[in-house]
Amino acid sequence: MRKALALSLAALLLGGCASDPADRDISGTWINQAAIDAAAKGGPLREALQGYGPNLEWDVNTRAGQARYTNGFENVEGKLLGEEDGAWKVDFYGSSASELKRDGDQLSQAATENEPQQVFDRAQVQVPEGAPIGASFERALYAAYLGGTWNIVNGPGQGASVQFQPDGQVSGLPGADRYALCLAGDCASMSGGNDNIWLQQNGQGNTWIFARDGKKLEIFQTVNTALADEMPSFTPGTRQWLLEKQ
Structure with a gap:
């Protein structure tokens, strides 16, 4: 019996x-x-x-020794130096470094002088082969934030149903067949503290400011208050649509 117990313990240790x-x-x-x-x-x-960023997605290839991330504006590539005591160090070619550590199904990015600690989950959504980094986050966000059916309560197309798809397609919204949410960068700077969305049809589009409050979504025309030789500065203008989620 002792021999069997010893063998069981050895198998357990080797398995672990x-x-x-x-x-x-x-x-x-x-x-x-x-x-x-x-x-x-x-x-x-x-x-x-x-509140939970600034980084949105990591893509890591331990075999190739590569790691990269995006914050919605910049795509940053680094060299994975290796694993020690469960932590992986990523060197961004001498300019800075990040430390990544896995805890089950989550990946933790250690806090630095410039960024807080951030936690990431394995991407579950499917994206087309060759899709740029950030596509997995974007699709998951679009589905969670704008998914479902919206009704146009007020504005052009009043009474129609609108659906925002995770791949950036939109149906039921007059004058638009595609959309993109502003996540960071110049599009955010130009709108101050306001959220904005890009709406286009047949490849032509414009920036709109929006405000989300629970099941209500207001989309406003933009007013550019900047001078001709300055970077655009958008503020909300006339409300174009009021949508309500079913």
């Missing part, structure tokens, strides 16, 4: 050791699910992204 490398491997795509969950509550998008 064999599974450790897989448990620590951080290869794959990881998205900032916490920011998505915060946005899905139906408040301002920028507040959710800033």
Whole structure:
């Protein structure tokens, strides 16, 4: 009996050791699910992204020693230096470094002088082959934030149903067949603290400011208050649509 117990313990220990490398491997795509969950509550998008960001997605290839991330504006590539005591260090070619550590199905990015600690979950959505980094986060966000059916309560097309698809297509909204939410960068700077959305049809489009409050979505025309030689500065103009989620 003692021999059988010893063999069982040995098998358990060997099994645990064999599974450790897989448990620590951080290869794959990881998205900032916490920011998505915060946005899905139906408040301002920028507040959710800033509160849990700034980084939105990591793409890691441990075999190739590569890691990259996006914050919705910049795509940053780094070199994965290796794993030590469960932590992986990413060097961004001498300018800075990040530390990544896996905890089950989550990836934690350690806090630095410039960024807070951030947590990422494995991406579950499917994106087309060759899609740019950030596509997994974007699709998951679009589904959580604008998914479902919206009714036009007021504005052109009043009474119609509108659907925003995770791949950026929109149906039922007059004058638009595609959309894109502003996540960061120049589009955010130009609108101050306001959320904005790009609406286009047949490749031609414009920036609109929107405000989300629970099941209500208001979309406003933009007014550019900047001079001709300055970067555009958009403020809300006339409300174009009031949508309500079913």
